[in-house]
Amino acid sequence: MTANGLAIIAGKEFSDHLRSRRFHLLFGILIVIAAVGMITGAVQYSKDLADYNSLQVIAQDDPTLAGTLAGLNPSILSAYSQMGGLMAIIGVVLGIAMGFDLVTREKESKSLKSLLAYPVFRDEVINGKALGGVGAIALAMGVVLVVSLAVMTLFGIVPDLDELVRILVFGVASFLLVFTFFALALLMSTVSKDSGNALLYSLIVMIVLTSFIPIFAYSPVYSAVFGDPPDPPGRSTYSYLQGSSAYMVTSVAVGYTSGDPIDPEELKEYERALREYMAQKQTITDIVTLISPTGNYQAILGAVSQPAGDNAPGYGDLLGALAYNVIALLAMPAAFFGLAWARFMREDIR
Known part of the structure; x- marks a missing residue:
């Protein structure tokens, strides 16, 4: 050259x-x-x-x-x-x-x-x-x-x-x-x-x-690819089909909270799982941004x-x-x- x-x-x-x-x-x-x-x-x-x-x-x-x-x-x-x-x-x-x-x-x-x-x-x-x-x-x-x-x-x-x-x-x-x-x-x-x-x-x-x-x-x-975040203790989420057609399926998520006392161990496990979930989400977000x-x-x-x-x-x-x-x-x-x-x-x- x-x-x-x-x-x-x-x-x-x-x-x-x-x-x-x-x-x-x-x-x-x-x-x-x-x-x-x-x-x-x-x-x-x-x-x-x-x-x-x-x-x-x-x-x-x-x-x-x-x-x-x-x-x-x-x-x-x-x-x-x-x-x-x-x-x-x-x-x-x-x-x-x-x-x-x-x-x-x-x-x-x-x-x-x-x-x-x-x-x-x-x-x-x-x-x-x-x-x-x-x-x-x-x-x-x-x-x-x-x-x-x-x-x-x-x-x-x-x-x-x-x-x-x-x-x-x-x-x-x-x-x-x-x-x-x-x-x-x-x-x-x-x-x-x-x-x-x-x-x-x-x-x-x-x-x-x-x-x-x-x-x-x-x-x-x-959430659709990697799953939803963990539910807090004492709370459960249920999804049910509200309506569907050949082109669209509609579902509704309803959360239920019990009045029972929350076990401290369950709360710690939830916090640990939530931290892992958010860390994984942040990692995926960073990778997507870099690409x-x-x-x-x-x-x-x-x-x-x-x-x-x-x-x-x-x-x-x-x-x-x-x-x-x-x-x-x-x-x-x-x-x-x-x-x-x-x-x-x-x-x-x-």
Whole structure:
């Protein structure tokens, strides 16, 4: 691999992305979401801050209320939480749209064989395509952050250093989420014969990662798969069939509590069983979150969008709590790109 060949291919791919109508459309939607989300958040923040200041005046004569208000100072970071939820959807689509035909387009036009006939190595081709996409994604996320900060400035809101750091973490996490699905689409583009199949496979894997796997963390689904939590002593639950049809079965659970004294040993056994059940549920939830890129993104987003205050965790504690999520959000695109690289290097070009 030579630096000159890699730079030429990466520059061409970056330019192609910037001229793509798909990129223009999805990038425009991202900008609109960022602007509307921040305008809505800034208006709500101004209202919340005015209400908070009014309560502070009242709290001067009421020590109890003053204690209740401690740590509840409104923060503009809440607007990024709302914006991040919408960006997760559009960002995933943007990543797939940018990567699903990078290789299949060359196959379909028969230009891949001609490209490799030049003094260029295969790894330069796949690495250049990836770097061009990374550059376009980084540019899009950078503009989104600039737009959000510009909207805050227009409303007279100036984030402090802690909030700026958290906003930067939000931008990095958003970039990694989009890059994850770009790498997934690039992988599907290398293993598929045409762009239609590559897009279909990318969407199927995306649905599995973002919708199917996370449902196992929901309490009703978890209970259906792994069983219900233990009943407290002295209480039993009975289910009976209320109605059924060819399409739906409805059951009703009714709990009965006896008036007998509770045996201390039974209570200890119940507490032990409940702890084991909740620990198992937390383990399954953590595994599901780590497997799902959007789950990791939402975990990071939820942590960094919490208002900063005296009781807020420091940077070290925050990164420590999110270490597994950050590692997973880094490892998944790396795995997708590694598989795409290995597949492309062994591709039989005819």
